Amino acid sequence: MSLAIRVIPCLDVDAGRVVKGVNFRDLLDAGDPVQLAHRYDRAGADELTFLDVTASSGDRETTYEVVARTAGEVFIPLTVGGGVRGVGEVDKLLRCGADKASINTAAVARPDVIDEITRHFGSQVLVLSVDARRTPADGSSRTASGFEVTTHGGRQGTGIDAVEWAREAADRGVGEILLNSIDADGTKAGFDLELIRAVRAVVRVPIIASGGAGEPGHFPPAVAAGADAVLAASMFHFGPDNVLAEVKTALREAGYEVR
Secondary structure, three states: OOOOEEEEEEEEEEOOEEEEEEOOEEEEEEEOHHHHHHHHHHHOOOOEEEEEOOOOOOOOOOOHHHHHHHHOOOOOOEEEEOOOOOHHHHHHHHHOOOOEEEEOHHHHHOOHHHHHHHHHHOHHHEEEEEEEEEOOOOOOOOOOOOEEEEEOOOOEEEEEEHHHHHHHHHHHOOOEEEEEEOOOOOOOOOOOHHHHHHHHOOOOOOEEEEOOOOOHHHHHHHHHHOOOEEEEOHHHHHOOOOHHHHHHHHHHHOOOOEO
16 A cells, blocks of 8 residues: 555546536536646645546547646646547547546457556556446346446446456556446445455555545545545535545544645
């Protein structure tokens, strides 16, 4: 685990606007990504994640112009995902000012793309985004861990075991894993601690916990479960201006070092 826990706001972007919903559905407008990026940079965010949530489902590339304008407003590391299919897209994102690229759908379809990207740019550039959901109780798509990988912004199930997929990707060289619970996403009921523990048990790379944060008290348990960084969207977008500082205070009071 890293020495200091990172607190990361997430900008879920659709058609150039930040959106947020529940379980990846019923998306509501949350503002302009450039303005929000500037706000979070000034508020003390450690990093920023920009995810074009409809790029893969719409079979298009990330909006590079919006990425470039967002990167121009922040002086902290910026990770960008959505529509990343290979070396070419990663190269474009880095040229637009991103520090890291996040990949999900394309890696599930062709895992060798992980090797190609990390060989070309290094492991530190690539983040694997795992959108995981619990498998149905009826056993129709049961996996060994009880968690299934989804793609296309959580819209399509794959039948792939999410924990085993995280292990394979780590073995292939991804630098970090962005672990997002589809079930907890936007609910503000807390992170899926069982999911975090399961992935932590099989990988050594940093884990970014995502999905379910609703109050500062939800963050320390995610770290205790094995997260090296904690990510949230709704809570930061619609919460009070000092909410990011409150999260860091909660982590510090729980005994964790924060930046």
